[in-house]
Amino acid sequence: MLTGQMALIGYDLSMDISLKNLPVEERLRLVEELWDSIAQDQAALPLSPEQAVELDRRLYTFELDHDLGRPAKDVLTDIRKRL
Numbered sequence: 001m002l003t004g005q006m007a008l009i010g011y012d013l014s015m016d017i018s019l020k021n022l023p024v025e026e027r028l029r030l031v032e033e034l035w036d037s038i039a040q041d042q043a044a045l046p047l048s049p050e051q052a053v054e055l056d057r058r059l060y061t062f063e064l065d066h067d068l069g070r071p072a073k074d075v076l077t078d079i080r081k082r083l
Contacts, residue, residue, distance in 0.1 A: 019027060038045070047055070 019030075022030075
C-alpha cells in the first residue's frame, strides 16, 4: 500500500496499482496530500480574468455593506433541514 509522500513521488499511472483498489481512507489521504501540495504553490494557478472580476465585485460589495454573511454552522443546519 502507498503511504505518505512516497505515494506521490514518482507515482506513474501506468503502474499495475489501480487507485480504485486502494481503501477509501487511503484515497482520501492521497487527495488531501495533493490538495495541500497545490495550496502551497498557489502561484502556479493564476486567476482567470473572470475570477479576478468576481473577486473584485465581492470585495467591493463587502466594503459597501460589511456583511460578514452567516456562520457556517447555521448554513449547514439549513441545508440538513432540506435533506
